[in-house]
Amino acid sequence: MESNKQEKSMSIVMLPYLAHGHVSPFYELAKRLSIKGFHIYFCSTPICLEPIRNINHFDHDHMNIHLIDLQLPSSFHQELPPHYHSTTNLPPHLVKTLLAAFDASKPAFSDILKTLRPELVIYDVFQPWAVEAARELNIEAVLFSTSVQSQRIKYDVTYLIESNKELMEYLLENSVNGLTPIQRFFQCVTSSSGHVVLVKSSTEIQAKFGKPADVFGDLVPVGPLVQRPQDHDGDEKIMDWLNKKEASSVVFVSFGSESFLSQEEIEEMAHGLELSNVDFIWVVRFHGGHNNVKTIHEALPQGFLDRIQIQGKGLILDWAPQAKILAHTSSGGFVSHCGWNSTLEGMMYGVPIIAIPQGGDQPLNATLAVDMGVAIEVPARGEKKITRQEVAKAIKTVVVEEQGKEVRRRAKELSENWKKKEDEEFHVAVEKLLQLVQQSKN
Structure with missing residues (x-):
């Protein structure tokens, strides 16, 4: 496979959930992919993108990453002004409203995809509509799971219920637009192209869980994706x-x-x-x-x-x-x-x-x-x-x-051990994405 040629020509739209704990690992993944030559369109609300825009030397260090503003529908702005288009500092009573507004941004996201025409969408666990938007345009879409919680669900739902009942009550009962978080998660997992699911994890962590059920397909660790030390004012x-x-x-x-x-x-x-x-x-x-x-x-x-x-x-x-x-x-x-x-x-x-x-x-x-x-x-x-x-x-x-x-x-x-294996694990993930897109073209 001519990886270099394919990498240079391949473009990806990335859409994390509107939380710092999701945006940050998505952005770390974007940086690693951009270094490999992929053209990345990193899509989120302006308030979520603001910290990235403020990073020193962004334009010089990551020329292959383009930030794309996703505007939530104006019909939500009275209850949910733009500074609340992120979970950071979001009042608890507006959590469901934010998710509903995110759901309603599918038309805006579809317009972005129609304009950019990427070969791949990498999406998060709460937005099954992102897969639908991609499929409607014949674009492959792959789930990126940023937490061990979602990985553990893949292996043992009973363990989660017994070990963290408060979490499971939230996952099973908090419905927005007719979907609970657990339903959103399973829809996102089972819809991922080629049954490939990228996970923010390592082979060593995956080994702790054993073999997942077949329904979850091919879990591909991309490594810890931790931030590199950076200089900041002060x-x-x-x-x-x-x-x-x-x-x-x-x-x-x-x-x-x-x-x-x-x-x-x-x-x-x-x-x-x-x-x-x-x-x-x-x-x-x-x-x-x-x-x-x-x-x-x-x-x-x-x-x-x-x-x-x-x-x-x-x-x-x-x-x-x-x-x-x-x-x-x-x-x-x-x-x-x-x-x-x-x-x-x-x-x-x-x-x-x-x-x-x-x-x-x-x-x-x-x-x-x-x-x-x-x-x-x-x-x-x-x-x-x-x-x-x-x-x-x-x-x-x-x-x-x-x-x-x-x-x-x-x-x-x-x-x-992780530092020795980090590049190797990421290379495997990159090859999986290249193969997936190439098979789609063929």
Whole structure:
């Protein structure tokens, strides 16, 4: 097969769901495909594309990626203004409205496809209408699954029901336009061209699940697709602080862009970090300004900021370059909500995880990380709340104490293995896509 010739001539439209946890891995996949010579049309709402447009040197580094604005129908704008065309900071009562508006954007998406005439569409798990739009124009369409949750459904629905009833209730009961999330998912899986489903995963993770049912076709790992460390304005202070710390001595604390601790949990986390006596960087976020807490000073225990500043023990930030911090030699632990992107970043950079899952697929991700030997979990599921003692104990175990030696060793080992196999796994995925499109042409 003349791969180079085919790669250079092949164009792809990519359509992620309107959430940062979906847009980010889709964009990482777009970057890897663009390096291979594919022409990528990355399609989403303007608010979802805004962070990508703000990336330094975008035009120079990724000339094969073109950003395409998808406008949600104006009939939704009164209830759902453009700054809510993303799940980030979206009020909970508007979640279903956003999905309904996304569904209603099929005509606009079809117009984009008619104009661009790509050879392939890569779509997400919540929009079966994207496959319909592609098929109506005789364009192949392949599903890209960005979470381990959807991969686990492929193997064992019973496991999900028993391990995370709250998640399964959401997947089975929250209907929009007559479709529950689980129905959307299965429609997207079974409609994927050639029964090929790309998964943000590795062969090592896939091996943990065993063989999927035949209905799910060919699951093709594209690798972890973690962000590469990038320079941002204001990084110097953080990097200077890290550079002064010993190797593997700092714990990084972040709960992602859409998970937020309560006031009580913030206080317990603060005391836990102090009790651990481990240096830390903590990203403290509040939900879209709706939280009653107005400032970090009001959220944190009295005197906490003064104490850590005097001692030089920690940095409190409202945003941080996560990949850059995790890749730093001083990082020795990652307190995480275990969103799938964050979990894979911790694994890829060899930083053992202190798991405190909040909801959704995060408990499943935490369990997987523990099973793979690269994490320990703070007991805080269900009715059990985060306590300072458990936080301090977990951090000290992972970063300092002898009993955490095996977790630290396994994290480094997994990271080295993944880095060796990353290009090979991605090459296999690329060949699958080329074969699929070529067969369609023939």
